[in-house]
Amino acid sequence: MKRFLLALLIVLLSFSLFAQGATETKPEEIRVMLANHPYGDLLKEKIPEFEAEYGIKVNYEQLQESQLSQALATEFATASSTVDVFMTRPLQEGLMFIKNNWYSSLADYDFADYPQSTVDIGTKNGVPYIVPLVTEWQVLYYRKDLFKAAGISVPKTFDELKAAAAKLTTKDVAGFGSRGKGAAAVTQMSSYVYNFGGRYIQNGEAVFDSPEAIKAIRFYGEMLGNYGPQGVTSMSWENLMPVFQAGKLAMWTDASVFYGQIIDPEKTAIPKENIGIADLPAGPVDDSPFLVVSWGMAIANTSTHKDAAMKFITWATSQELALEGIKNNITMASNSAWKGASGLMNEELIATQAHAAANGYPYDRPFVTSVGAARDLIGEVIIESINTKGTSTKLEALAKEKVAAVNELLKTDGEYHNLPY
Amino acid sequence: MVSKKNPLKTILFYLLIIIILIPIVFPFIWMLMSSFKTQVDIISWPPKFIFKPTLNNYKRVFVEQHFLAYLKNSTIVAVFAVGLSLLLGLPAAYAIARNNMDKTSMFILVARLLPGISFLMPWYIIFSRLKLMDSYVALILSHMLIALPLIIWTMVPYFKSIPMEMDESAMIDGATRTRSFVSIILPLAGPGIVTATTLSFIYSWNNFMFSQVLSRQKTRTLPIAVYNFLSYVEVAWGAVMAAAVAIILPAIIITMIFQKYVIKGLTAGAVKG
Numbered sequence: 053m054k055r056f057l058l059a060l061l062i063v064l065l066s067f068s069l070f071a072q073g074a075t076e077t078k079p080e081e082i083r084v085m086l087a088n089h090p091y092g093d094l095l096k097e098k099i100p101e102f103e104a105e106y107g108i109k110v111n112y113e114q115l116q117e118s119q120l121s122q123a124l125a126t127e128f129a130t131a132s133s134t135v136d137v138f139m140t141r142p143l144q145e146g147l148m149f150i151k152n153n154w155y156s157s158l159a160d161y162d163f164a165d166y167p168q169s170t171v172d173i174g175t176k177n178g179v180p181y182i183v184p185l186v187t188e189w190q191v192l193y194y195r196k197d198l199f200k201a202a203g204i205s206v207p208k209t210f211d212e213l214k215a216a217a218a219k220l221t222t223k224d225v226a227g228f229g230s231r232g233k234g235a236a237a238v239t240q241m242s243s244y245v246y247n248f249g250g251r252y253i254q255n256g257e258a259v260f261d262s263p264e265a266i267k268a269i270r271f272y273g274e275m276l277g278n279y280g281p282q283g284v285t286s287m288s289w290e291n292l293m294p295v296f297q298a299g300k301l302a303m304w305t306d307a308s309v310f311y312g313q314i315i316d317p318e319k320t321a322i323p324k325e326n327i328g329i330a331d332l333p334a335g336p337v338d339d340s341p342f343l344v345v346s347w348g349m350a351i352a353n354t355s356t357h358k359d360a361a362m363k364f365i366t367w368a369t370s371q372e373l374a375l376e377g378i379k380n381n382i383t384m385a386s387n388s389a390w391k392g393a394s395g396l397m398n399e400e401l402i403a404t405q406a407h408a409a410a411n412g413y414p415y416d417r418p419f420v421t422s423v424g425a426a427r428d429l430i431g432e433v434i435i436e437s438i439n440t441k442g443t444s445t446k447l448e449a450l451a452k453e454k455v456a457a458v459n460e461l462l463k464t465d466g467e468y469h470n471l472p473y
Numbered sequence: 474m475v476s477k478k479n480p481l482k483t484i485l486f487y488l489l490i491i492i493i494l495i496p497i498v499f500p501f502i503w504m505l506m507s508s509f510k511t512q513v514d515i516i517s518w519p520p521k522f523i524f525k526p527t528l529n530n531y532k533r534v535f536v537e538q539h540f541l542a543y544l545k546n547s548t549i550v551a552v553f554a555v556g557l558s559l560l561l562g563l564p565a566a567y568a569i570a571r572n573n574m575d576k577t578s579m580f581i582l583v584a585r586l587l588p589g590i591s592f593l594m595p596w597y598i599i600f601s602r603l604k605l606m607d608s609y610v611a612l613i614l615s616h617m618l619i620a621l622p623l624i625i626w627t628m629v630p631y632f633k634s635i636p637m638e639m640d641e642s643a644m645i646d647g648a649t650r651t652r653s654f655v656s657i658i659l660p661l662a663g664p665g666i667v668t669a670t671t672l673s674f675i676y677s678w679n680n681f682m683f684s685q686v687l688s689r690q691k692t693r694t695l696p697i698a699v700y701n702f703l704s705y706v707e708v709a710w711g712a713v714m715a716a717a718v719a720i721i722l723p724a725i726i727i728t729m730i731f732q733k734y735v736i737k738g739l740t741a742g743a744v745k746g
Contacts, residue, residue: 114701115700123689
């Protein structure tokens with residue numbers, strides 16, 4: 053028995069040894085949460101320079117985006133956070149974080165270098181909370197060699213897009229691809245809805261059952277149903293990109309962030325010179341692709357090192373680093389970054405940015421607190437449309453049903469007829 | 474009389490084995506192959522079975538992402554969680570078996586049947602108040618929630634299958650209850666203990682949910698670290714596969730070493746003798 057107790061004692065003692073390591077704190081240390089995003093990678097590389105210049109130690113963690121959101125939400129919700137600065141997705145979590153008072157006010161930050169619409173996304177009652185970091189907009193990736201072989205030019209309208217897809221679809225290669233997996237497809241279908249003159253949400257009310265939106269949903273379903281790769285209704289970008297990289301897709305509409313990936317010779321079977329990037333074709337009513345702030349940076353309201361955090365965020369969003377980002381094909385949010393972009397980045401990509409910046413719409417999803425649930429609901433309508441190649445007779449009724457469900461969500465969150473757009 | 478084997482039967486036998494093995498082994502082979510492929514080879518269609526192998530994925534896993542640190546974390550957590558669970562679980566199971574404490578064992582099972590996620594929020598709050606977030610203590614305690622009931626429930630029928638007369642004769646010879654448990658019953662229960670250890674080790678090794686919430690940079694375990702290869706713009710399949718190999722390999726080796734005990738242990742409690 054004695055021996056038994058002794059063993060127990062030893063184990064318990066060794067436990068307390070482990071426990072001590074967690075409590076030590078030093079002044080002027082900040083904890084920064086980065087995303088697994090190319091800009092997060094860039095910051096990670098540059099952080100030693102910041103530490104040397106400001107004498108502030110940065111403890112950073114880099115997490116996959118959904119893990120990051122979850123980790124932040126858990127820490128903030130349980131009031132146990134030690135996070136000072138973090139990368140955040142304004143459209144995905146911004147409203148919820150603002151509502152819960154998890155962001156610290158950035159009224160002292162100089163936002164002059166950012167387009168107003170990108171700052172507005174993270175502003176409530178005149179108080180800005182998020183520094184825009186990276187923007188993305190919808191583009192058309194296409195195969196120059198296949199276009200040349202088929203003797204067609206880059207489509208400028210949806211009609212031309214359909215004709216091109218029909219011509220490029222062969223036994224081996226799908227003519228057209230875009231996200232088809234329910235909720236994930238919502239963002240990439242948004243520009244189609246806008247170009248047909250529709251909206252997901254308008255005046256604080258779900259309106260994706262309008263005749264314009266229905267036309268767009270039918271068109272999207274028709275394109276993917278007829279010319280999309282097999283199994284497209286279970287495909288998001290992580291499935292479509294490899295299909296494109298393997299040379300099995302002639303056209304792909306998705307966010308501009310993937311350009312760096314699809315031209316990387318280590319990841320793509322297609323030579324760089326055969327890959328083109330162009331504006332999303334115009335629709336019958338509008339030519340307004342989404343241009344959104346996909347990532348921003350914020351200071352935690354519970355931060356106990358707000359001065360150091362402010363120094364970090366100012367450094368991390370500086371013009372010099374933004375230009376570094378541009379060099380790495382990262383589509384930065386600041387105006388000055390794009391003024392200096394020529395020569396550092398692919399010119400076609402720069403041209404699509406200029407087009408989207410001039411004409412774009414700043415939301416790619418229903419920008420509401422319950423965005424996840426709303427995306428799931430819209431996703432069901434998209435799947436129905438793709439499965440029937442856009443011909444479903446039930447589509448209007450289904451959309452109406454889902455609109456009612458989204459409106460219920462808005463009412464629950466107190467956002468019904470109470471949104472800034 | 475010497476029976477001659479029918480060669481056709483032998484061929485059919487092995488053919489059957491191969492057919493059964495393919496669906497089981499193929500994903501592993503695929504994973505192993507992909508871990509040596511470049512991204513271009515992984516996505517190529519039709520799939521390539523002959524390719525120029527690369528070690529870049531493993532380099533990315535072990536050099537760039539410091540998988541050895543995560544390997545260390547996983548090992549510490551699993552070893553301590555299983556070790557402590559054995560320390561508490563074996564005497565508990567023995568007591569339950571010898572005193573027919575069925576209600577107690579039912580109670581322990583209920584703790585196991587509750588979805589693990591229901592424990593997480595209270596744990597999170599408690600551990601963060603105690604400043605034990607990102608500590609091995611938090612992870613080990615949480616993993617014990619899986620290991621302890623598993624060990625108790627594997628061991629109760631095993632101890633029951635060892636005749637009471639063993640204890641009695643030891644005690645007649647002057648041994649205390651503890652002595653007879655440690656010196657007589659435990660060695661007899663060897664295969665059962667190995668089974669319980671292996672299974673609970675694997676559960677802890679593969680656990681995602683508890684480690685995901687309770688660990689941060691310092692104590693992050695292997696299954697969480699795989700997420701490092703899923704980024705906003707890319708899924709690095711090759712590196713994911715290499716990481717999967719690095720995670721599975723220790724589990725496979727341990728299982729192979731203990732395999733014969735495991736099977737003996739799994740069936741031993743089934744028939745009393």
